[in-house]
Amino acid sequence: MGVFVKLVENRPPKEYAEQGVADISYTDITEGDSEMVYEYDLLPSGALRILQVAKGEAPAVHxxxxxxxxxxxxxxxxxxxx
Structure with a gap:
């Protein structure tokens, strides 16, 4: 499934703006026995953390x-x- 983040759009005038710049996708990787998925959580400050979670390992902040x-x-x- 992965994680999709929509960022606040703080862009230059529309003639210079690139479509999709404010969208970021993190795609899960599943190949054979190896599996690495992306998950998210929130810190008390409201900051969003994207985590890499590999099978059998502790989550790592991405x-x-x-x-x-x-x-x-x-x-x-x-x-x-x-």
Whole structure:
């Protein structure tokens, strides 16, 4: 499933803006026995953390977005056991 982050759009005038710049996708990798998925969680400050979770290993922080930089996230919440 991966994680999709929609960033706050703080762009130059529309004639210079590139479509999709404010969208970031983290795609899960599943090849054979190796599996690495992306999950997210929130810090008390409102910062969004994107975590890489490899099978059998502790989660690693891949990216952090400040509270005022993102406004929507979709994907797997870290800690769910579905």
């Amino acid at each position: 990216a952090i977005y400040a509270p005022g930089l993102w406004f929507r996230v979709e994907g797997q919440w870290h800690g769910n056991t579905e």
